[in-house]
Amino acid sequence: MAHGGEHVLKVGNEGREVFWNAPYEGILFFFTAIALVIFAYGIYRRWQMWKAIGLPENRTDNAGERFKALIMNGLFQVKTFREAYPGIFHGLIFFGFLVLIFGAAIDATQFHIGLPFFHGGFYLWFSLIMEIFGLAVLIGIVMAIMRRYIFKPDFLGYKGVPDNRPDDAIVLVGIGAIIVTGFIIEALRLHVNINVDGFTWGDWSFVGYALSKTLAGVSYDTTRILHKITWWVHSFITLGLIAYLPFSRLLHIFTTPANYYMKNLEPTGTLKPIADFENAESFGAGQLEDFTWKQIFDSEACTRCGRCQDGCPAYISGKPLSPKKVIQDIKTYWLERAPSVLAAGKKTKEGEEAAIPEPDKAMVGEVIDLHELWACTNCMYCMEHCPALIEHVPKIVQMRQYKVLMEADFSPELQLTYRNMENNSNPWGIGAHMRGDWAKDLGIKTLAEDPDVEYLFYVGCSGSFDDRGKKVSVAFAKILKEAGVSFGILGEEEGCCGDSAMRGGNEYLYQTLAQMNIETMNGYGVKKVVCTCPHGYNALKKDYRHFGGNFEVFHHTEILADLIAKGKIKLTKPVEGLFTYHDSCFLGRYNDIYNQPRQVLGAVPGMRMVEMKSNRAKSFCCGAGGARMWMEEDIGERINDMRTDQAIDVKADTIAVGCPFCLTMMSDGIKDREKEENMKAFDIAEIVWQSMAVEKETDAGTPPE
Amino acid sequence: MNIVVCVKQVPDTEALIKVKADGSGIDEGGIKWVMNPYDEFGVEEALKLKEKNGGDVTIVSVGPARALETIRTALAMGAEKGIHINDPALEGADAYTTASALAAAIKEIPHDIVFCGMRAIDDDAGQVGSILAELLGIPQVTVVTKLEVADGKATAVKAIEGAQLVIETSLPCVITAAKGLNEPRYASLPGIMKAKKKPVDVKDAAALGISVAAKAKIVKMMPPPERAPGKIVGGEEAAEKAAQLVKLLREEAKVI
Structure with missing residues (x-):
């Protein structure tokens, strides 16, 4: 009999006998022990597999910040709630179960040692709370089932083919069954209790009580038998799910929070530089073994929720790439490979000679298709929206590094681009001596002529060589002069920032370019830099610090917003038309610059603004990031269109x-869609210069030829 | 199969070329030096043949100290060793002297095929490959766009006006490479690193036993005349523009 003592049911002593009608606790403990052993074995086995493959990486420093990420995303579900429907159902299941587990713990405590307060008002409120959260889980499960099996959104599958595995169904039905049987047990117990004199508190267990009303006429003995059966079914499903957990998608209950704790604390999009070209034997990731353990562990935190795929410009435009698929393919390959590596390791420990088996396929090329690999624009949508903080982009770049640095096997267009960057320090291969030509007639001094300036205007390749880009440089330089900002350029001494080389896998070229720029800038004692190109901005701000380039870097929209706010420039001339702002990935998701460009545009008199369907953190890439600017786009639809x-x-x-x-891509998109007559693309600097009305007829402001 | 590739270091096609004030040559300041693109086709073809048939690829170059970079570039692509003919007396050497230096170096090593670029993009002479073949006393096929080597024979395709010639020759031979022969590979990073340690023999004219007396000499170099800026003919109507154009052609250009 219950240790908690016989409960006397009467008014004023509301409560119940925990584990009423469910004897044989020994049997229950026996099966609980089996379930826990299986659970522990599963976790242990997984733990061994996590340790089996991967290079070392420290992801446990700075515990405070890590703990914060764990609490915010684990306990408060911040990332998960970013999407309404899945956020809500996951929240219902998560918070529901959290409370139910707490409730079960109270039940167990009452059963074993007795709780003096487990009756009366406390009991009634306890019942009500359990009831609400149990119902919450059930609603959550129903929502999840409806989404997966009725609404069937594409992001749960791949290219229109659903990816519903037996595991998904087992977990959803299993959890649902725990709750349903729980309510049935309650209903059966209440049905018996109704016969007790003075029973008046059924409404506190409103679900079970409503169900119990359907049992009218069922005899006490039948109820007892049904109750007993349901109770055991309930217990076995629960124990079954506990045992099954390490082998199912439910493992994410542990792995996803672990991933929160082990999040990357570097600024968004930072790529870890290759440290030693001279002595390293291999570069990039050609095999699983070239990833760190954490990079592989990422795939264990993945629940195939598909948020990454849902906004991936490559996927949406019909390329084979899906960030989810990449992570899942790595996982599948790891699941194939880890056991044999583990077995070899074990044998070696036992003193036997056992070589780690050679991989039977190439990770890059076979596990991950090369068209997938090269389709990525590094737009950061996947990483921004992944509720498990998985890092897709660095893995893709590392696999590209393997193709470029180790095998030199990549597209001819990109080879030409790299040669151009090597020989003339710009992707077009235009003579390096022409870099400063755009500024010739503007009276802008180079740092060689006058190093005593506040800002270095790092113009970048587009701003220096591309006809459209040069107009932006001219407009911005004129604004700076008009506002009296002290600045200079490097002219011929400037070099390509190297972003496209870095993101296209040519780390060697990137580092060569970066080091040359850093040497030049440090030589002039540069402190503050302003860039009109977000790619240079991001590289100089976040990546150059790895090689001794420590500058305070600004994007020109930040400077423009500041100049307007301080009244240094006056926007007087109204501009006509309806404007929409396209968020550049390297400004928005990479650097959280969403407001400044909109503030600048908002300050233009007469400005009418409208937002596109995808904006801010959900902005849709123009298609040019991640070295895609220099490659043919021959699969699917064009992203810029x-x-x-x-x-x-x-x-x-x-x-x-x-x-x-973006300017190039949007201008081309307008051409492709034959909208040149009534649509234009402008850089914000051009719009500002036009609105400043300093010149009657400006270069900036006239449509590109 | 042992293959020799002759390479020349030339200014990048985009480099700003300034002629020295005294007309003796170009000002080398600020110039980015690269491998002559036609020579690159030769290197690539040699590497392909080596990968198929085995053997060694040796790079030979005549040039000052900086030419070593170009030899290393070819070594990074996959060649085995280099010979760097570096002698101040050979600076500005004519095609014959350059070919004699190359021939002297190549004679000493086994060579089944010798590749040259069809011409160098700096002086556009296009003579070295042919003179080299004569000096080595072996057959030559120039301006080759396709090459097959089998059973001790080379079958080369050469594009001529409106047709293609298929030329068969015995080995050893000299092949001068044209655009279209292949797509030169991009050097892998391990290739670049290994290239730094590959052997490069440095030889001078004396070691090769050649005469440095030039048969041809550049008398003077002059920059091309600066082009006058273009003019956009103004006017609203087509007729007005036409009248303006006729006036300009008659009075300014004096061509009608």
């Missing part, structure tokens, strides 16, 4: 951008 369509959809007549790559 799809983005242009979004601007057309909101009837914008001007697409405002803050990035020369």
Whole structure:
């Protein structure tokens, strides 16, 4: 009998006998022990596998910040709630179960040692809370089942083919069954209790009580038998799920929070530089063994929720790439490979000679298709929205590094681009001596002529060589002069920032370029830098510090917002038309610059603004990031055309951008869609210069030829 | 199969070329030096043949100290060793002297095929490959766009006006490479690192036993005349523009 003592049911002593009608606790403990052993074995086995493959990496420093990430995303579900529907159902299940587990613990305590307060008002409120959260879990499960099996969103599958595995169904039905049987048990118990004199508190267990009313006429003995059966079914499903957990998607209950704790604390998008070219034997990731353990562990935190895929410009435009698929393919390969590596390790420990088996396939090329690998624009949508903080982009870049640095096997267009960057320090291969030509007639001094300036205007390749980009440089330089900002350029001494080389896997070229720039800048004692190109901005700000380049770096929209706020420049001339702002990935998701460009545009008199369907953190890439600017786009639809369509959809007549790559891509999109007559793309600096009305007829402000 | 590739270091095609004030040559300041692109086709073809048939690829170059970079570039692509003919007396050497230096070096090593670029993009002479073949006393096929080597024979395809010639020759031979022969590979990083340690023999004219007396001499170098800026003919209507154009052609250009 219950240790908690016989409970006397009467008014004023509301409560119940925990584990009423469910004897044979010995049997229950026996099966609980079995379930826990299986659970522990599963976790242990997994733990061994996590340790089996991967290079070392420290992800446990700075415990405070890590703990914060764990609490915010684990306990408060911040990332998960970013999407309404899955956020809500996951929240219902998560918080529901959290409370139910706590409740079960109270039940168990009452059963074993007795709780003096487990009756009366406390009991009634306890019942009500359990009831609400049990119902919450059930609603959550129903929502999840409806989404997966009725609504069938594409992001749960791949290219229109659903990816529903038996595991998904087992988990959903299993959890649902725990709750349903729980309510049935309650109903059966209440049905018996109703016969007790003075029973008045059924409404506190409103679900079970409502169910119990369907049992009218069922005899006491039948109820007892049904109760007993359901109770054991309930217990076995619960124990079954506990035993099954390490082998199922439920493992994410542990791995995803672990991933929160082990999050990357570096600034968004930072790529770890290759440290030693001279002595390293291999570069990039060609095999699983070339990843760190954490990079492989990422795939264990993945629940195939598909948020990454849902906004991936490559996927949406019909390329084979899906960030989810990449992570899952790595996981599948790891699950194939880890046991044999583990077995070899074990044998070696026992003194036998056992070589780690050679991989039977190439990770890059076979596990991950090369078209997937090269389709990524590094737009950071996947990483921004992954509720498990998985790092997709660095893995893709590392696999590209393997193809470029180790095998030198990559597209001819990109080879030409790299040669151009090697020989003339710009992707087009235009003579390096022409870099400063755009500024010839503007009276802008180079740092060689006058190093005593506040800002270095790092112009970048587009701003120096691309005809459209040069107009942006001119507009911005004129604004700076008009505002009296002290600045200079490097002219011929400037070099390519190397972003496209870095993200296209040519780390060697990138580091060569970066080091040359850093040497030049440090030689002039440069402290503050302003860039019109977000790619240079991001590289100089976050990546150059690895090689001794420590500058305070600004994007020109930040400077413009500041100049306007301080009244240093006056925007007087109204601009006509309906504008939409296209967020550059390297400004928005990489650097959280969403507001400044909008503030600048908002300050332009007469400005009418409209947002595209995808904006801010959900912005849709122009298609040029991650070295895609220099590659052919021959699979699926063109990403820039799809983005242009979004601007057309909101009837914008001007697409405002803050990035020369975006400017090119949007201008091309407008051409492709034959909208040149009534649509234009401008950099924000051009719009500002036009509105300053310093010149009657400006270069900036006239449509590109 | 042992293959020799002759390479020349030339200014990058995009480099700003300034002629020295005295007309003796170009000002080398600020110039980015690269491997002559036609020679690169030769290197690539040699590497392909080596990968198929085995053997060694040796790079030979005549040039000052900086030419070593170009030899290393070819070694990074996959060649085995280099010979760097570096002698101040050979600076500005004519095609014959350069070919004699190359021939002297190549004679000493086994060579089944010798590749040269069809011409160097700096002086555009296009003579070295042919003179080299004569000096080595072996057959030559120039301006080759396709090459097959089998059973001790080379079958080369050469594009001529409106047709293609298929030329068969015995080995050893000299092949001068043209655009279209292949797509030169991008050097892998391990290749670049290994290239730093590959052997490069440095030889001068005396070691090769050649005469440095030039048969041809550059008398003077002159920059091309600066082009006058273009002019956009103004006017609203087509007729007005036409009248303006006729006036300009008659009075300014004096061509009608």
